[in-house]
Amino acid sequence: MVQKGPRPLVLCGPSGSGKSTLLKRLLKEFPDKFGFSVSHTTRGPRPGEKDGVHYHFTNKTDMTAAIERGEFIESATFSGNMYGTSKQAVNDVRRTGKICVLDIDIEGVKQIKHTDLDPLLVFVMPPSVNELERRLRARNTENEDTLKKRLDTARREISFGEEPGNFHITILNDNLDKAYSDLREFISQNIEDKEQDDKTEKDTNEK
Numbered sequence: 001m002v003q004k005g006p007r008p009l010v011l012c013g014p015s016g017s018g019k020s021t022l023l024k025r026l027l028k029e030f031p032d033k034f035g036f037s038v039s040h041t042t043r044g045p046r047p048g049e050k051d052g053v054h055y056h057f058t059n060k061t062d063m064t065a066a067i068e069r070g071e072f073i074e075s076a077t078f079s080g081n082m083y084g085t086s087k088q089a090v091n092d093v094r095r096t097g098k099i100c101v102l103d104i105d106i107e108g109v110k111q112i113k114h115t116d117l118d119p120l121l122v123f124v125m126p127p128s129v130n131e132l133e134r135r136l137r138a139r140n141t142e143n144e145d146t147l148k149k150r151l152d153t154a155r156r157e158i159s160f161g162e163e164p165g166n167f168h169i170t171i172l173n174d175n176l177d178k179a180y181s182d183l184r185e186f187i188s189q190n191i192e193d194k195e196q197d198d199k200t201e202k203d204t205n206e207k
């Protein structure tokens with residue numbers, strides 16, 4: 001099926017590589033250009049949370065069945081509640097003309113490759129595991145145990161990121177300004193220029 005709207009953009013990389021920092025900067029500079037998909041969850045809504053806005057609220061039976069039907073790109077269970085991103089949620093953003101951005105782990109990347117979402121896959125590479133450790137310590141969000149787990153996972157993720165063919169581009173986040181400008185250039189060449197080409201082609205065909 002031919003999708004309408006820009007291709008989704010996936011950012012993947014070890015914890016602490018700088019995905020959120022890069023995304024925040026992108027959204028600040030282009031607030032109308034990007035959108036996030038609405039996740040599903042089996043946890044109950046908190047006060048003020050609206051179904052379809054903050055989450056798609058569902059139950060375990062329905063969500064498990066939908067996962068089995070292959071409707072989800074990724075799903076995970078945290079403290080007894082299921083969470084996940086459906087293909088439909090990504091396509092909903094796409095139809096608005098916005099670029100749907102997804103921050104997913106390598107398992108999610110493996111799964112999304114088997115869908116028809118045709119995403120652009122970006123791997124954010126930290127300069128080294130030592131530097132990753134330094135940043136995670138400086139961020140002050142981890143204890144020794146979670147830090148060790150994150151660094152072990154990071155080593156596996158870096159190997160996956162280094163394997164040729166797994167991503168469209170690897171962005172080294174050594175210097176944040178340089179990494180951001182590489183990301184911008186990649187988006188502009190692969191999403192914006194492409195859209196312009198499609199539009200020109202359509203306009204020409206309509207004449």
Ligand SMILES: Nc1ncnc2c1ncn2[C@@H]1O[C@H](COP(=O)(O)OP(=O)(O)OP(=O)(O)O)[C@@H](O)[C@H]1O
Binds near residue numbers: 139
């Ligand atoms: N190029 C850089 N140089 C130095 N520090 C950086 C750089 N990029 C990001 N950081 C810092 O490193 C820390 C980790 O960055 P960030 O939270 O964006 O990582 P992340 O990949 O989103 O991690 P997680 O997956 O855990 O959310 C932050 O404190 C951020 O300010």
